[in-house]
Amino acid sequence: MSRISDLTRKTRRAEPASVLATAAKSVLVTAGVVAIANLGRKVVAQAPTAMASDWCEGLTLEHEATLAAVDKLIATSEEHPHRRTAQLTAIKHMIAKHALQEENVIYPMIARDSSEAAGELNKEHGEVKAMLFELTRMDKTDPGFATTLTELRVALEEHMREEEDVLFPALRERLSQEENLKLTRAMNMAGVMVA
Ligand SMILES: [Fe+2]
Numbered sequence: 001m002s003r004i005s006d007l008t009r010k011t012r013r014a015e016p017a018s019v020l021a022t023a024a025k026s027v028l029v030t031a032g033v034v035a036i037a038n039l040g041r042k043v044v045a046q047a048p049t050a051m052a053s054d055w056c057e058g059l060t061l062e063h064e065a066t067l068a069a070v071d072k073l074i075a076t077s078e079e080h081p082h083r084r085t086a087q088l089t090a091i092k093h094m095i096a097k098h099a100l101q102e103e104n105v106i107y108p109m110i111a112r113d114s115s116e117a118a119g120e121l122n123k124e125h126g127e128v129k130a131m132l133f134e135l136t137r138m139d140k141t142d143p144g145f146a147t148t149l150t151e152l153r154v155a156l157e158e159h160m161r162e163e164e165d166v167l168f169p170a171l172r173e174r175l176s177q178e179e180n181l182k183l184t185r186a187m188n189m190a191g192v193m194v195a
Contacts, residue, residue: 055106055184056168062098063160069094070153074146081140092132099125100194102163105187110171117167124159131155 073087103122111118131152138145172180 053184054172055180055187056172058184058187059098059102059106059168060164062094063156063164066091066094066098067153067157067160070149070156074149074153078141078143078145084140084145088132088135092136095128095132097191097194099129101187101190104190105183106168106171109175109183110167113171113174121159121163121167124155128152128155128159 069087069091073084073091076084076087078084103125107118107121110121131148135145135148135152138148175183
């Protein structure tokens with residue numbers, strides 16, 4: 001047998017293993033990229049409350065981070081629809097984590113004082129979720145995207161002002177130092193579970 005045909009035979013025999021190795025490598029690389037992307041998302045979503053030792057300050061930091069992210073999205077142009085989609089996804093993660101912490105831990109405490117106030121906050125969260133759904137569904141080159149986004153920002157800021165200036169300080173004031181500490185731990189735990 002000539003050297004060339006012997007080489008061809010060897011290469012052919014080696015092919016299936018090499019194809020498998022390439023496929024396995026590609027799966028590992030994809031898994032690695034997804035893991036890094038998830039880690040990045042977790043770090044971004046966890047950062048504000050992970051650093052705060054007080055539930056009220058933690059939520060205020062998340063409000064600021066969310067508004068900054070929305071402003072960044074408002075500044076994008078319709079010529080970059082993929083960028084808009086990626087930024088909107090990150091905002092949805094931030095808001096989902098934040099909303100869960102408030103709805104599962106903070107609002108039930110507010111409801112002990114005023115079920116009406118807690119009901120209004122939950123209703124506003126529903127409106128925000130509906131706007132996020134609308135933005136997700138919309139064509140990112142649609143001029144209406146920026147309009148709905150601005151409406152979302154106005155709704156978010158109004159909701160945050162009520163929480164930061166009135167309802168949260170009132171709740172913190174009503175609770176003892178130990179109760180506030182417990183609430184901070186419970187809120188952080190709720191955030192870790194989702195983000
Ligand atoms: Fe909030």
